[in-house]
Each structure stands twice: as C-alpha cells, then as structure tokens.
Amino acid sequence: MKSFTILVVDDSNAMRSLLVSTLESLGPVTILQAPNGFEALRIMPRQEINLLLTDINMPDINGLELLNFVRSNPLYKELPVVIISTEGSRKDIEKGLSLGASEYLVKPFLPEQLLEIVRRFL
C-alpha cells in the first residue's frame, strides 16, 4: 500500500489531537499538523499531501483562503479538501463547497463520521 499523508489544520490543539487520534485508527497513514493557515502553507510545498482537513475559522489565513489557494494552484488541483466547521457557520461551509471543497464535517461529529469521509479518499 502506498503511503498516504493527511494534513490537519486547526488552531485548537485539543481539536487537532482529537482528529489525529481518530485518524490514527486508520492504520498506516502519515498525519501532519498545522496550527494555522500560515504553517499549512509552509508545510505543503515540502511534503506530499494526499488529503487536507481544515478548520474554517482561524486567525490570519482562514480555511476558505487556504482552500482557494489550493484550488487555484495546479499542483494541488487534485488534492481533496475536507472543511470542518460548526453549524453556526453554515454560510461559510456553503462558500467552501462552492470554492471546491470535496467534503465537509459539522462539529460536533462522531469519530466514525470523520473516518467514513476520510476512507473515501484513501
């Protein structure tokens, strides 16, 4: 099985570690973490990423801006992006989908819901 790398972008440490511990149950995947959009942009050129999971509401570069960048860069044209946000930010989720997000998750979600979505991209 060829290696699969997921980049998790969220400004909350607890949220990231919850996502990571859930994703680890998938088996041999590499999980990278970034605490904000900036760090994500620093990591992306240096590592091959197969899936991007990003929060929307983050300081500085938000999830939508990150998504917009990913979609406009031919290098990442095929990269699946899953956006994560809360019910209250429904509008932002819709915007994300129109910008080309592959999937979305509404917080709070069950670990199984996350895994189910991620498995589709493995």
Place this chain on the structure above:
Amino acid sequence: MSAQSPPAMDAARDFLAEAEEVVEELSSRLGELSDMAEQGAWDPDLLNAIFRDAHSLKGLAGMFGFAVVSEVAHHTESLLDWLRMGKISLTRQVLEILFNSAELLATLMRSTLDGTLEQHREAVDAHAGAIAACMAPAGSSSPVSPLQKLGLSAQITGSLTDYEEHRLKENLGKGRFIHVVHASFELLTFDEGLNDLTSRLKGCGEVISTLPSVGENMETHIDFDLLAGSDLDREQLAVVLDGIAVDITFSGGGSVPETPSVPESVKETPPTELLPETVGSVAVFPLSSDQEVAPVFSGSDEPLSAKSMSRTVRVDIGKLDELMNIVGELVLAHSSIAALANRMRAEGFSRMAIDLGKAAKGLDRRLGDLQKGVMDIRMIPVGQLYEKMSRIVRKISREQGKKIDLKLFGAETELDKLIVEDIADPLMHIIRNAIDHGIEAPEQRLAAGKNERGVVRISSYQKGNHVVIEVEDDGDGINVEKIKKIALEKRLVSDISGLTDKEALELIFLPGFSTADTITDVSGRGVGMDVVRNNIAAVSGMVDIETWPGRGSRFTIVLPITLAIIKALIVFCAGRTYAVPITSVIESLILSPADIRTVEGREVISLREHTLPIVRLENFFRIERTGICPGDQYVVVVGVAEKRLGLVVDDLLGQQDIVIKPLGGAFKALRGISGAADLGDQRTILVLDSGSIISELMRSGGG
C-alpha cells in the same frame, strides 16, 4: 458520546487544559475591550478574537461531549457575532453580559472536573435568557450590497467569510479606500515578507483578508492578495509600501458613504446607557513606515520540521510532583552515601572513604543542578495571578460604582505553581475586602480631600526564601474600636481591656467574625477572613495586617517559594523526631532552666532584652513523657513574619533536605503539622508548621 473511547482520552485531557486557557484568554481580552470602549474606540480585530475564543470553545466542548459548556459558549458566540457584525452596539449592559458569560464558563470548566455540570442549569438558563433579551429581533435590514459597485474580482470576494464581508462593507461605509495589494514572496521565507506587509497595512488601516494565490513561479514563490481598507488613496498607500516589491492591483471606494455604517437595527436596541457610539470604529495606529515588525512566527532559518510547531510542552503538574519526589529520594540516597563515607573514615578505611566522599560531593553538585532544574519548571510568575485580580477589581468596581486604579508591581516574581493556585482565592478575597470595606465611595473620598479614584496596589517581591505579596489600599483604614466591639458582641473574646491595636486587628481572623454592617454581594460571598488565613497557612504562609486610620490598610502575605523540597532542622523531643522547615528557624540555643520565667501562666525566656514566649513540644502535642528527663534542652527560635516563638526540644539532630508529603484527609485538622517527610532510612517523621503553631497559641489567648 464516543469521545470517551480510549484513543480520545489524551485528547480529552488536552481539551480541559486548552478550554481553560481559552476562557482565560477570553476574559482578559474582554477586559481589554472594556478598557478600549471606555476610551471611546475599540479595535474590530480584538472583538473578532473574542468571538473566535467563544467559537472555538463551543466547537471544542461540543466535540468532547460537554453539552452545557457548549451551550453557554454558543449563546455567547451569537451575542458576539451580532456585535462584530454591527447588529447591536457595545453597551454597558452587553459588556456586563459578556463578563458574566466568561465567569460562568470558568465556573463550568471547573465543574467538568467533578461532574457537577448539571447543577448549574439555572445559571445557564438565566444566561441564555439575558442574551436573548439583548438580541432583539433584527429588522431584516439588507442594505443594497455596495460590493458589486466596487467591482472586486470574484476570485477575492468568493473566499471572504461572512465576517470579512461585513468588515469590507464597514470600511466602504466609512468612505475608506479599498485596496488589493499583490505581493510575491519566496516560498521558504514568505512569512517575514508577509508580516512586514501586513503590519504596514495595519499601520494605516485594516487588513480585511489575506488570500494566498498562485503566481508565475509557483515552484519557488507564493503570492498573496491582501484586501485592505484605508483612509489613504492609492498614491499615499504606495508611499507607505515603498521599499517592498508589491503591486497595488486594485483601488476603489473612498467616496462619501452612501449607506449608513450602522444598520438600522442598531437604533432599535433598548435605550440603555450607551457608551459613546463606537460600532465599527477602528483604532487607527500612528502611521510610520519604518515600524518594527514583531516576528510572529519562528524564523525560517530553523531546521524544518512538519511535526512540531510549538516550542512549549504542557505538562500535568502531577508528573512534575512525581519527578520532584524522585529527586527528593535521590537527595536522601545521597545523604546516606555521604553518611556512609563519614562512618568509613571514622572506622579507618581512610583512602576509600576519601574517594567515596569525593564521589558523593560530585553527585551532590549534579543533584543540586537537577533539583534546581525541576524547581524552575514549577515556577511561574505571579503576574499570572495579576490578570485574574485585575478582572475581579474591574468587576467589583463596576458593581459598586467605585472608581479604582489597580497598580501592579513585581509581576515577574516567581512562585511554585501549586502555591500560586492555592493563593488565588485568599488573595481575591483580600482584594474584595479592600474594595468593599476599605475604599470609600467617590463622594466620600472627595469629601475627605482624596482623589475620587481609589488605589489598590499589589506588589510582589522575593525576600530570602520567601515571596511577599502586599495588598495595599488608600481607603479609610480599619476601625479598630469597631472590631473590638464586634468581637465582644459575638463573644469571640471576653476581655478587650489589655488588647493592643495590633492584637485587636488579629481578631478579624477569628472564625465567625465579619464587620460588614450588611453582607454585600462581594465580601459576603462565601468565606470569612479565618478561611483566608487558613488557606494561606495551608501553603505554609502567613498573613499580617497594618492599618492607618483614614489612609488605608496593608495586607502582607508571606509565602515560601516552594513546598516541594526544603531544608529542615531535625529535632528530637520526648522520644519523637520532627522536622522544622529551616525557612522558619531563626536561631537555636541551649536552654538553661534558670532563664525561664512565667508571665501570666506562660513560660518565657529573655532573649537579647526581648521577651520570647516558649512552648514545650510535648505539651503542645500532649505527649506523655516517659522515662528519664532529658539533660540539656534546646530552644529553636522560629518566626514567621514579625512573630517569634521558642520551641523547647530535647536535641538537635542536624539539617537535612526533606520532601514534604501531604497527610491524608483524616489528619487535615491537626494543628501544627504541615505534612510528613521521609528521612531516607525508612523512618517517616512529621513536619512542624511554625506558622500554625504560633497562631494556635495566639488563639488560645492568655493561656
């Protein structure tokens, strides 16, 4: 919910730590916002940061199954959302609700630990009600979008969040110019350039959105489009951005506002005491093109690692305690080696004994370093307490209509984290008292010829092995006669004729004492000064009061720097061994029975022309002395703050490092004991708490 499954357990711990941090941050930002609002203008970035705090807390709590926390955060978030979107204005009433929200969240966070969340149902519902009342139904005002007229590319408007769109409209509404600045940075070092650009733009307006994009050299470069609002037109902006390679690819707006900057709905908000109309105003920073840029991200010359971004580690204090215990045991093990070396030398193994002695010395030095290293990790600056205290002062002065300046000194003074935590409540209570009973109402102050703003001053400094925290107020002082009267009325004392003012002041620390004519919401909440003193004594601290009629009072708290490992004098008395923390020992001397005099039924000796009360340990602990009477006895003079006492013991066994371990709950009530310590030879001894022995003897009065 299934968040409790094993892999999520670590994450749940992280949640508590992080959520606590978020609540702290939210509160301190609210304080900032309140200060700014009082000055008349607040920064929309700050409000947005507060919104984000509530937002993350909601998401976090929801994910980890704390529905109640999530619910409160949700309501708070909605209110903040209306605020940042300009749907309601920042009134005193709204601020009040926000402060209450932060406090409720903090309370709930504490309750998640002991599972009593549901007990706060009533408060949670009341909170929701208050917010619902604040958010009157919005007149569905959808102003004609000025955005189309502006003619920004869909590329840019397409990735604005709801909030960013609102900021854009606000800037337009105020007649600002809207610019899009395009920049291209090297992939590896883009953060430096981007930070520089961002801070220059913020210097002359607001950065609404930072949009990464793809340029011509996407292998080596990353491009950004920054959407900014500014009073400067294109030419002026070009001057500010001089020296960095950017293009201003779009400029628009800058006309007389056509739509009102504040939507109609604002005017329908209930007529409460309005702060100066501040919705959407921006704190404009002085323009300076050579502004220093604070580096926000770690320098790019650091070796790249995608795994760890943070340079700090959050550690459970329990793990540090464990480590400290091990260090303590190592120190003990070392003592036995050193003792062995001494014995060997005495018994004639001289060469080996000397070598062993040397090795032990080396070990001692390293152990010292290790001990200091572990200690340093536990130390945190007292300044962390100050943030909490300034919130409380703000809250109380708002509630009571008193004007108070809080002055803080020595925030960098370091103290053991556990002590800092244990001292927060007593300190808070002392401050509440100072404001409640000490500082007068503004009219009263003016009448007394004082500034109408009262001053509460908290200063911390290190003094030897102790940290001193002083709380001073410039209020009316404590009325000693009133205290005596109340103590008599409440039958706390039987005779006040012989009491000095200083002794009378001590009466307020007696259980059952409260001078408040009416119990106010503030000081009346919960505890009396006796609890304050006990809480401070529980961390081996002492509290002392001074007061000057008409000019104010000062509470002085003296604390040990750490409780974890200390030097102690080991003493022997009536067949038992005790440890006396060296920090409280002033001197020790041989007791000659001829020196003992009796004053009012208590034994005292004369020490350098001062009378020193003495107490025999066996009497204090009511131990029957069996066997022969000891020969020479010793007096260990202990003192905490200004008080002195001589402990009479049979023998002094020397100094030693000890690790104090708390006694179980059953022994909590024991006066005079602060814990137990292991001597390293399988013997466990009790550690004396000089502070509580002194206050216990003072309490028992004239004997």
